[in-house]
Amino acid sequence: MQTEELLLPETALALKVPECRQEEYEMVYHRPRTLLDVNMHYCPGCAHSLVHKLIMEVVEEMGIQEKTVGVAPVGCSVFAYDYMDIDMQEAAHGRAAAVATAMKRLMPDKFVFTYQGDGDLAAIGIAETLHAINRGENILIVFMNNAVYGMTSGQMAPTTLAGMKTTTSPDGRDVGYYGAPIKVAELMANLPGAFYVTRQAVNSANAVRRTKKALQHAFSYQSLHKGTCLVEIIGNCPSNWKMTPVEAARFIDEEMVKTFPLGDIKVPKAEDLKNPEEVQ
Amino acid sequence: MKEIKLMKGNEALAEAAILAGCDAYFGYPITPQSEVLEYLAREMPKHNRIVLQAESEVASINMVYGAAGAGFRVMTSSSSPGISLMQEGISYIAGAELPCLIVNVNRAGPGLGTIQPGQGDYFQSVKGGGHGDYKMIVLAPSSVQEMADFVYLGFDLADKYRNPVLILSDGAIGQMMEKVQFNDYTIPSVDKSWATTGKPATRSRNYITSLHIQPEKMEQHNLKLNAKYAAIREQEVRLEEYNTEDAEYLFVAYGLSARICQKAMDIAREKGIKVGLLRPITLYPYPDQRLLQLASQVKLMLSVELNSGQMVEDVKLAVSGKVPVGFYGRLGGMLPTPEEIVEHLEKIMLKNHAN
Numbered sequence: 001m002q003t004e005e006l007l008l009p010e011t012a013l014a015l016k017v018p019e020c021r022q023e024e025y026e027m028v029y030h031r032p033r034t035l036l037d038v039n040m041h042y043c044p045g046c047a048h049s050l051v052h053k054l055i056m057e058v059v060e061e062m063g064i065q066e067k068t069v070g071v072a073p074v075g076c077s078v079f080a081y082d083y084m085d086i087d088m089q090e091a092a093h094g095r096a097a098a099v100a101t102a103m104k105r106l107m108p109d110k111f112v113f114t115y116q117g118d119g120d121l122a123a124i125g126i127a128e129t130l131h132a133i134n135r136g137e138n139i140l141i142v143f144m145n146n147a148v149y150g151m152t153s154g155q156m157a158p159t160t161l162a163g164m165k166t167t168t169s170p171d172g173r174d175v176g177y178y179g180a181p182i183k184v185a186e187l188m189a190n191l192p193g194a195f196y197v198t199r200q201a202v203n204s205a206n207a208v209r210r211t212k213k214a215l216q217h218a219f220s221y222q223s224l225h226k227g228t229c230l231v232e233i234i235g236n237c238p239s240n241w242k243m244t245p246v247e248a249a250r251f252i253d254e255e256m257v258k259t260f261p262l263g264d265i266k267v268p269k270a271e272d273l274k275n276p277e278e279v280q
Numbered sequence: 281m282k283e284i285k286l287m288k289g290n291e292a293l294a295e296a297a298i299l300a301g302c303d304a305y306f307g308y309p310i311t312p313q314s315e316v317l318e319y320l321a322r323e324m325p326k327h328n329r330i331v332l333q334a335e336s337e338v339a340s341i342n343m344v345y346g347a348a349g350a351g352f353r354v355m356t357s358s359s360s361p362g363i364s365l366m367q368e369g370i371s372y373i374a375g376a377e378l379p380c381l382i383v384n385v386n387r388a389g390p391g392l393g394t395i396q397p398g399q400g401d402y403f404q405s406v407k408g409g410g411h412g413d414y415k416m417i418v419l420a421p422s423s424v425q426e427m428a429d430f431v432y433l434g435f436d437l438a439d440k441y442r443n444p445v446l447i448l449s450d451g452a453i454g455q456m457m458e459k460v461q462f463n464d465y466t467i468p469s470v471d472k473s474w475a476t477t478g479k480p481a482t483r484s485r486n487y488i489t490s491l492h493i494q495p496e497k498m499e500q501h502n503l504k505l506n507a508k509y510a511a512i513r514e515q516e517v518r519l520e521e522y523n524t525e526d527a528e529y530l531f532v533a534y535g536l537s538a539r540i541c542q543k544a545m546d547i548a549r550e551k552g553i554k555v556g557l558l559r560p561i562t563l564y565p566y567p568d569q570r571l572l573q574l575a576s577q578v579k580l581m582l583s584v585e586l587n588s589g590q591m592v593e594d595v596k597l598a599v600s601g602k603v604p605v606g607f608y609g610r611l612g613g614m615l616p617t618p619e620e621i622v623e624h625l626e627k628i629m630l631k632n633h634a635n
Contacts (some may be wrong), residue, residue: 067478069350072489081487087476089349090489092372095342098334102346102354103476105330106304110478128342131335 032060034085041079045245047235048077050202051144054212055113056084058219068111069103071096075117076150094125097132100139111222113140119149122158122182129188136193136227140218143184145260146235154240158182161259166240181259185232189266195227197266201234203249207262214264226272234260282461289427290454293357293383293447294319296431301467302381303352304330306343308362311395312451313385316357337362341369341382348378349488351475353435353467357383359451360401361392363409370444371410375490377505379438381431382416383447385454388586388613396613397451397536402590405448406564413502415509417445417516418563420534424458426561432465437516439470441508448563450586451613452536518561519570523549527556529625530574532595533584534560536615541584544618548625555625563591568598575599580632582606582625584616604632 031037034056040049059068065086072080074093081088091099096114104112121129121143129141148166149155155168159181163172173181189197196218200211211233218229234256236248243251287295294316297305305324307317317333324331330347334340340356347354358366363384373380384405388398405418417437419430427449434445479485492498523545524530531541538559548555558574560567575581581603583592592607599605606628610616 065478066480069476069478071346072487078491081485081489085479085485087479087485088487089346089476090376090487090491091345092342092368095338095345095369098339098342099346099349101332101339102304102306102330102343103350105332106347106350106352107477127335128339131339 032056034060034065036083036085038083040083042076043239045236045238045248046076047144047146047202047233050208051142051211051233051235052077052080052083054202054208054215055115055142057212058215059086059111061216062219064111064219067109068113069107071100071103071112071114073114073116073120075120077115077117077144078151080115094120094123095128096120096125097128097137097139097141101132101135101137104137104139108138108225111140111219113142113219115142116144117150118143118145118147118157118159118184122184126158130191133188133228133230134191134193136195138222138225138227140222140229140231142215143230143232144235145184145232146237147181147256148237148240150237150240159184159260161255183260185230185265188230193227194230194266195224195272196221196229196268197232198230198264199232199234199260199262201252201257201262203234203236203252221268224273226268232260234262282463284459284461286457287424287460288315288455288457289421289424289449290315290385291319292424292428292460293431293449294323296428296462297355297381298323298327298329299462299465300432300435301353302329302355302435304332304347304354305356306332306334306340306347306354307356308334308337308340308358310359310362312387312397312454313357313359313383315454316383337365338368341366341373344380344382345369345373345376345378348373348380349376349476351472351477355381355383357385359385360387360389360398363401363404367404367410370416371412371414372490373444374410374414374416374505375412376488377442378444378488379435379442380444381434381438381447382444383449386448386450388611394613395451397453397586397615398611398613399450399535399537399586399590401448402563402585402587405446406566406594414505415443415512415564417441417443417512417565418448419445419518420448420561420563421453422535422538422559423453424456424460427453428460428462436468439468441512443508443512448535450536452615513565516562517565517567517569519567520559520561522557522559523554524556524558524574526554527574527577528554528579529556529629530578530581531555531557531584531621532560532571532581532591533557534563534591537584537586540616540618541621544584544621544625547618548622551622553622553625553629566594566598568594571595571598572600572602575602578603580604580606580629582608582621582628584621585609586615587611604628
């Protein structure tokens with residue numbers, strides 16, 4: 001390799017940012033203080049870090065850090081408790097909804113959420129998830145769907161798209177053999193205990209804003225004690241999709257949404273939102 | 281004096297759980313222990329406690345994990361096939377060092393087996409059961425009274441060591457009716473500042489996990505657990521002895537088989553055979569020191585079990601070959617008669633003396 005190739009282009013050098021003097025700038029954006037100031041272990045372009053931040057922003061803005069308890073998953077985001085400055089319990093693979101059920105039943109005034117991937121929730125833990133939602137457990141389930149098993153390095157998930165290549169479906173997922181990808185949000189929205197079900201993404205600025213709105217709704221609805229909120233978020237997995245982060249973001253818009261359309265699937269009726277308790 | 285009641289073992293256990301301040305019970309029906317869930321489903325709401333029939337034993341034990349992590353006094357119960365399903369959760373609870381009470385009303389197996397009493401879950405109970413290196417304190421009741429008493433003891437030991445405690449009962453003790461008295465009990469105040477109840481500004485976050493991905497840290501955690509188990513072995517051995525002062529022969533049996541051995545011991549003594557009985561109450565920690573002492577006193581030990589020979593391995597380990605150890609067991613939910621046990625003792629006495 002020639003040394004010239006390692007040099008930055010002149011345009012990049014010209015963009016060197018001048019040292020910031022605080023008195024000259026107004027602070028308009030900051031890391032939520034509910035998010036610990038540590039480096040995350042996630043791959044470049046991964047959705048987890050962004051969604052962690054959004055959840056912690058909502059917790060900070062609602063002022064509910066003292067009342068929030070999370071359940072961490074098994075999978076890439078197994079270390080969620082290393083980043084979120086709240087009380088958390090790690091759950092066995094798929095069992096987060098059962099763990100959260102007990103926490104919330106015993107601490108009804110707390111805000112309890114689970115954070116789960118597609119293998120965790122849609123494969124091994126679908127029974128626990130379905131029954132928790134069917135009982136209308138007053139919890140929030142944040143469901144990260146990136147259509148592969150991330151931590152075990154790219155095997156087929158229940159949510160893998162038809163024809164999508166993974167390490168265990170090397171010729172592409174054969175739906176006739178493995179079944180079709182499970183649409184978790186649509187499936188769970190049919191249950192009477194589901195209060196609010198939505199599917200969002202974080203692959204663009206607008207998508208991020210909509211996801212945050214969904215999380216704000218879902219957290220605030222817990223004060224109503226009226227059922228389970230499920231926020232499915234289409235995540236990207238550049239490492240296991242063998243794509244650059246930019247390609248992965250485009251793949252969501254061009255391919256993932258065909259199987260997993262974005263938007264609200266079940267929203268509370270107007271009368272269900274009457275007289276909500278003050279969220280503090 | 282406390283009122284004496286006539287109750288089923290399962291119901292006495294359930295009532296004791298309420299008196300012991302059990303905040304929550306999560307379970308799933310399975311014979312022969314369904315009365316625990318039924319009793320608590322009826323009674324717990326009257327005390328403003330949580331009781332929930334889960335969708336599976338897997339869910340039950342993970343609800344127990346969630347409740348225990350949040351600092352509540354929590355219990356589940358099941359029977360053999362159901363306890364097998366709970367092993368995943370039990371391993372996590374032990375790894376995360378959470379206190380809880382688990383009850384196994386042992387039936388005979390393997391597989392779906394039968395609903396009759398058995399002791400085939402001994403290995404599963406005392407040797408780990410789930411994955412990884414961990415131990416539970418295992419209490420083995422042999423009466424309806426102990427079904428009640430061990431609930432208080434079990435909760436207290438669980439809190440003391442931040443460890444799951446197992447009551448290993450069986451289908452007969454769970455189903456039999458006997459007199460029981462519920463003794464006065466004061467729920468101890470326990471420091472649970474580690475619980476995940478929401479992080480106030482005054483402390484750093486609490487997180488509960490069994491994950492230590494760096495091998496150096498995992499080994500440190502394993503060593504910490506081992507130190508705890510060593511302390512348990514040091515301090516928590518419980519046993520009961522009958523006629524051991526002058527015993528030349530010794531039955532070793534727990535739970536239901538110990539009850540049958542008491543009668544066998546009487547029959548043998550009438551025949552002039554000086555038999556004693558050692559009944560381990562804690563199956564973990566095992567009373568190996570006392571067995572070793574008795575090894576220099578008796579000529580022969582006979583482990584009597586409702587399985588194909590599981591606890592006999594611990595008896596042999598305890599006595600280190602210092603005394604012959606025989607085994608007598610019935611399987612499949614069949615119970616030995618006291619006469620059969622004495623007959624077997626006489627047979628191995630002859631064989632032993634012939635050698």
